[in-house]
Amino acid sequence: MARHKNTNIYAGVRGHGSFKQTVPGIARFGVLEAYRKYSLRDKEAGGTLWDFAKAPPGVKIFFSNRRKFGVSKSPYNSMNLGFHVGDDPAAVDRNRMRFARGLGLDPSRLTCPRQRHTGIVSVLDREEQVGSGAHTDESVFDPCDGLVTTMENAPILLHFADCLPVVLAGRAGGKPAIGVLHAGRQGLEEGVVANGVKAMVENLGVERGSIVAALGPAIAPCCYEVGEMKTHGFRKRFGGDVVVDGANLDLAAAAIADLKASGVIAERIHLLDICTSCSDDFYSYRREGVTGRHGAIAWISK
Numbered sequence: 001m002a003r004h005k006n007t008n009i010y011a012g013v014r015g016h017g018s019f020k021q022t023v024p025g026i027a028r029f030g031v032l033e034a035y036r037k038y039s040l041r042d043k044e045a046g047g048t049l050w051d052f053a054k055a056p057p058g059v060k061i062f063f064s065n066r067r068k069f070g071v072s073k074s075p076y077n078s079m080n081l082g083f084h085v086g087d088d089p090a091a092v093d094r095n096r097m098r099f100a101r102g103l104g105l106d107p108s109r110l111t112c113p114r115q116r117h118t119g120i121v122s123v124l125d126r127e128e129q130v131g132s133g134a135h136t137d138e139s140v141f142d143p144c145d146g147l148v149t150t151m152e153n154a155p156i157l158l159h160f161a162d163c164l165p166v167v168l169a170g171r172a173g174g175k176p177a178i179g180v181l182h183a184g185r186q187g188l189e190e191g192v193v194a195n196g197v198k199a200m201v202e203n204l205g206v207e208r209g210s211i212v213a214a215l216g217p218a219i220a221p222c223c224y225e226v227g228e229m230k231t232h233g234f235r236k237r238f239g240g241d242v243v244v245d246g247a248n249l250d251l252a253a254a255a256i257a258d259l260k261a262s263g264v265i266a267e268r269i270h271l272l273d274i275c276t277s278c279s280d281d282f283y284s285y286r287r288e289g290v291t292g293r294h295g296a297i298a299w300i301s302k
């Protein structure tokens with residue numbers, strides 16, 4: 001089933017519309033139950049994020065948008081969180097500062113991998129790793145497209161413009177654990193989502209049944225035509241449901257397929273079903289080419 005220019009979904013996000021169910025067994029309805037709008041404390045900035053309401057106790061999960069509360073100029077306007085896209089680094093640093101402080105976090109503790117569209121997931125487990133990539137594009141996690149941790153006060157921030165943010169939370173021996181994954185076409189094919197669950201379970205000792213997954217905004221099949229050649233690997237790994245209209249990919253459906261295959265309970269998988277290319281609340285590489293990056297962030301509070 002194709003997802004068309006989804007004004008209904010965008011309207012739904014504002015609290016009025018209905019939601020199409022395009023992935024069997026996964027509720028795309030009830031977005032407002034699982035995700036709610038959240039304003040940063042910084043009144044000057046006045047920005048709005050999506051807060052994942054089903055995060056377990058002690059875990060915070062947010063998805064940023066591009067609007068209002070940043071200082072970056074066009075074409076990065078305004079809340080660009082990515083250093084590597086050609087924006088003024090001072091502006092990105094200022095944005096990250098506002099973003100972190102607005103959430104009550106120390107900006108210097110933001111831990112950011114150097115994302116390269118791989119399936120590599122690393123474990124954040126040492127204090128000296130915390131804050132890597134906070135103020136520059138350099139990171140000890142290079143390459144890396146997913147980070148998992150049980151450390152408190154070690155916020156993991158990854159950035160996106162169309163790729164799918166997949167945030168995991170679970171419990172390891174009664175303590176919270178989190179993971180943030182960057183899942184684009186290549187990363188998904190390389191198994192970043194399956195590897196993320198594996199790292200949570202095998203490296204952190206997370207009980208598989210405790211895992212909850214929050215999928216953030218990403219390009220939807222309505223806008224993600226890749227040509228038939230590029231659909232083959234995807235179809236082979238995830239099955240026919242991830243290809244729509246012959247040449248359009250459904251990243252969320254692929255991630256959900258891997259989550260379920262990895263033993264994550266379907267009812268614990270939630271999707272914020274906004275197409276980043278349809279909604280100009282978000283950065284879209286497909287729509288704009290040179291543009292900024294919005295973020296997915298998770299942390300375990302002290």
Ligand SMILES: [Zn+2]
Pocket residue numbers: 004005006219220221222223275276277278
């Ligand atoms: Zn779209």
